[in-house]
Amino acid sequence: MSSFIRGTVVLMVAVFLSKLLGFVFRIQFMRIAGEEAVGIYMTAYPAFIFFLSLVQLGVPIAIAKVIAELDAKGQSVQLPAVMKTATFITILTSAVFIPASILFVPYLSETLLGNAASSTTLYVGIAIVPVAAIGGLIRGYFQGIARIEETAWSQIIEQFVRIILITWLLPSLLMNGNTAMNAAYAMGITLLAELFSLLYLLFKYQQRKRRVPKEQQVKRYPMEPLLAIALPSSGSRLFGTFTWFLEPIIFLRALAMSGVTAVAATSLYGIISGVLIPLLLFPSFIPYALSVVLVPAVSGAAASTNKAKLRERIHLSLRLSALTGAFAAAVFYVHGQALAEKLFHVTEGASFMTLLAPIFFFYYIQSPLYSILQATGEAKAGMMNSVYGGIAKLGVMFILASQPGLQVTGAVLAIGFGVLITSFLHIATLRKNKATATGFTMFAMPYASFIMTAIMRPIFIPIGDFGLLMECTITTAFLLIILILTGQVKASDFLLFKKLVKIH
Structure with a gap:
């Protein structure tokens, strides 16, 4: 179990960074x-990701x-040949989908999005597609x-370049009253950051490729x-x-109707999508790291028919995720609007954090949960659950956001x-899987603790008497006390954390 937890912590640090x-880039x-x-x-960004998915086609x-x-079979001489074939497939898909995407942009921006100002940004986004596609091939390698x-380093380089360019280059390019070009310049900065990331990946790939002599490589x-x-x-x-x-198409069309x-x-x-959702998802590096480590960990326990280990790993990961959710929900419910306004300087919409x-x-x-379903042979059911959730969101968004009395609130509810x-x-x-012994009750007490914190925190310690950082710390401490009193956080958890920070 200790190796499972330590592996999770290492991944958490990388994802957190x-x-x-x-x-920082978004701010x-x-x-x-x-x-x-x-x-x-x-x-424009979701369209760029969709066009990229079409070109990559799962390669x-x-x-x-x-x-x-x-590599496991010791046939590393074939690896360069695999990359050549994959590159050829990507060139073919690019030749088909990139021109089609360019031709689709006017209809997408003017008719579907109802905002012709997004067309320049969409064209720049399409220019990123081949760069990101090549980078995806090397990452797969x-x-x-x-x-x-x-x-990991390629992603960190990309983010660093984006921050540097958005801070020092974008202000000199900004055009007063021309938000369309300003957005296009920002997408251009994303293109440059992808290029720097790709150059690093190509350099590292060439280093690895030289280890296989050319005369031994499969053609x-x-x-x-x-x-x-x-x-x-x-x-x-x-x-x-x-x-x-x-999503943005339905969001904009529905609001236009209202x-x-x-x-x-x-x-x-x-x-x-650029402020509230990223702020809410910032602490998700913890469950994300758990989800990555869970698949092999749970698969191994399930394969060995060790039900005790299977339940232990599942329950620990879900308990940590539920506790993370409780802390995030408490802080963002009580202080989310203030955080959004302070960090991003937004003038409206921040109140939706409370919702x-x-x-x-x-x-x-x-x-x-999805990783556990994958590891226990329920990958198809997990995928269909995501499909149902996606369809439900879009359907409800169109219905509610198009109502004059709801508008943006309806979209947020969706x-x-x-x-x-x-x-x-x-x-x-x-x-349904009896071996996992998992149900709704596992998440009830952490959620109840969040509700108690949201109600009692302003009563016992009025909000606004301290700075924002201290206010968030007080709310976190308040929730921690409730979790300890309700037995959701135990002394053994602190001892486990103490072991993790030691160098072995």
């Missing part, structure tokens, strides 16, 4: 460019799997040979094994990116509804 840098972007430019950027995942198998360091690797893995695995990713691609102008709706979407915080408690348990549907379906699916 990457998220922190991305968070700088909002402060420098303003709400409307961020809104245009955020409505990076296939590379990782095929290379891992060849390094994942296959179990070299996560290169991937060709067949397409069939790669496509056999890539095409099925691309289905769920394409659906996920497609629903995200549809009487909100395109400019105002774009700004509000930028605040929700979203109680719901996003369930987001924190979502990724570990986002929360999607989170609840997916999370509850995951719990219900896992509950």
